[in-house]
Amino acid sequence: MLTTLSIKNYALIDELHVTFDNGFSIITGETGAGKSILLGALGLVLGKRADSSTLKQKDKKCVVEAEFRISNYQLESLFKDENLDFEEYTIIRREILPSGKSRAFINDTPTTLGVLNKLSERLIDVHSQHQTLELANSDFQFELLDALAENRSQLDSYKKGLDLYKKQSKTLSDLLEAQAVDKEQYEYNLYLFNELESANLKYGEQELVEKQLVVLNNSESIKENLSELQQISDNEEYGLINMLNLFKTKLQKLADYSFEYESLYTRAESLEIELKDVSAEIESENEKVVFNPAEIDRLNDRLQLIYDLYKKHGVDTIEALHVIHETLSDKVDVVENSSKRIAEKRGELNDTTLKLQKLSDSLSSRRNNEIPKLTKQLESILASLGMGNAKFKIELSRSTSFLANGKDNIELQFSANKGASFGMLKKVASGGELSRIMLAVKLVLSKYIKLPTIIFDEIDTGVSGEIAHRMGVLMQEMSENMQVMSISHLPQIASKGRTHFKVYKTEDKGVVRTQLKKLEKDERVLEIAEMLGGKNISDSALTHAKELLN
Structure with missing residues (x-):
């Protein structure tokens, strides 16, 4: 209080x-x-x-x-x-x-x-005073009926379920809309994805192919130079290896004379080993170099594919193409997996719908059971307020959709006089009648809330x-x-x-x-007397005020 x-x-x-x-x-x-x-x-x-x-x-x-x-x-x-x-x-x-x-x-x-x-x-x-108009408001009428039916806990459960129902409906709607939009792009995205998938590009591949083409396109010149180098190295009479061997033999004869000569011999011996290794590697490389037009064509096609994919996707690196490949994979997966997700969300929504339906049916049943009791109480109170012929008619009709308070629509109609037809409160009740009706409603509510x-x-x-x-x-x-x-x-x-x-x-x-x-008591007498007769308080007004207070 x-x-x-x-x-x-x-x-x-x-x-x-x-x-x-x-x-x-x-x-x-x-x-x-x-x-x-x-x-x-x-x-x-x-x-x-x-x-x-x-x-x-x-x-x-x-x-x-x-x-x-x-x-x-x-x-x-x-x-x-x-x-x-x-x-x-x-x-x-x-x-x-x-x-x-x-x-x-x-x-x-x-x-x-x-x-x-x-x-x-x-x-x-x-x-x-203006709240009296709420009598015609369906939410207020539901509040009154639900108070008698003791529906508070069920209404709380229903409203939580309704919030979930709306969220699930929105999610499902968004998925269906996204699926429709994505399907329009699906075939094209799938084509692009498969193209990159089949290309199977490797990181650094462009640079490697370009180097291989340089070698293959110059294979004759490279082989000619490698052969000449091999001849210079291996010629029996004038080859570098033979001459270095002779050079080393001369130094060996001097090695016994001083440490410096011995050191020069050792260095010459190292040169011979390195030269023989270089010569062997030249021979090996020479054997590898083969003029291969088919391989050149293959590598040129591969390089052209890379350039074409760059141009198509507006990038200039294989790394960027890999990012696009992953993005396309996600877009394709969304469409291919959306049916499964939609089925899951539709199942969740169906479960929520069934629960809401049961709650709304229960609310409606309990409300219908209380309508006779409510009308009887209101009519009894109004009879004590001089409205002995007042009658209420409360009707519930079922909606096809879930509403804020269930699936019921409520219509409260009123008749003030015997034989008079029922009508909406604000149309058939006077201001004084509305005041008495509201008091009756509040009196009923006070017993339940x-x-x-x-x-x-x-x-x-x-x-x-x-x-x-x-x-x-x-x-x-x-x-x-x-x-x-x-x-x-x-x-x-x-x-x-x-x-x-x-x-x-x-x-x-x-x-x-x-x-x-x-x-205080005497002041109340004067106040009520003034309310009865105005500022000039008469003896009769004072007497009447005392009678009212007693």
Whole structure:
């Protein structure tokens, strides 16, 4: 329940602090006194957006702080999920800075408006006049019916399943679309892939082929030179090996005379060994060199293939062609394997669809079972509010697709008078009837949804006299299970509150301020008498006010 509300520098409020009791509280005041300002300030801590225009003094920040007692409302898991400290007396604070920026805190921990909204849905229900129009909203009608059917856990499961269903449907759709697009390119990509695959290019192959062609294209000249070198080396009379052998023999004769001659002989001997090795290698190379036109043609074709692939793919290295080959392989695989992936995703979607179908069937069955009970309760409450002939007709029709709340479409129709045809609420119900219907709906909801606090902002619009008295009695009944506050202009309702607050304006040196005070017993008598008869309070108004309070 809401225990305290503190407001600083908001609209016409300098500073205000109020403590609320449990049970039924009344807030009254003249039109324009600032009742809406209180609700506006409370809306800030409930997650509503604001800007610097709400500041009374533009150079100072606005602070709104509300304390809630929350120990009995199973909110521990919500606090844990949002990494917040759970405390029996939880304080929500909102600050609006002169710059227009705002900050929000829960138990002094910074938080977001999203978290405030999520928490406020579990703490307080503010019913304003325009909210009566929600009666015609299908989501609100489902909320009412599902509360009676105790569908909360099944609805949570359904909504999680619906999120998964939408994601899986999107994935499958994307795969099918990609497959269609890829198939258009598949044949061409496969041709390019097979061309590179069959080419079987090796790293460094271009340079190797070019070197081999240089040798083959010059094979006659190379063989001629190698043969001449072999002749120069191996000629029996004038060959290098023979001459070096003679040169070495002469040095050997001198080797015994000094170390220097011996060293020269050793070096000559090394030259002979190296020359013989070079000569043998020349002979071997000469034997390898063969003029081979067929091999030249083969290598030229291979080199031309490499150049053609470079040109086709706009690259200049075999390494780049390997990258393109891998990319083409991936594209071909996507198409060739997409059918398998699509089958897998379609199977997953079918499983989710079956589960959603079972959940939606269960939700629909439970709702249909509760419709007679709901209409009976609403009609009984309305009878006590002077609408004895009011009748409701709630019909569910099945949709072919999964909707936000299942596969049901809901239609709530109303008839206020005996023999009158049913119609949509906003078309056949008057303002006063809509107020009473909304009160009946909230009374039913309060029995099934454990909400700490509900605030009615002039729900008594369009009623008076005995009907207003009965509405006050019903709000008293609601307050036995929850904290109820009512902003009202009717003395019949104001007299039913356990506590009574008055909103009023003061003016000092041209500065208007909104104030709030808790009325004592005698002050309540005067306030209700004024509500009955105006500023000039008569004895009969005082007597009537005392009777209402008693």
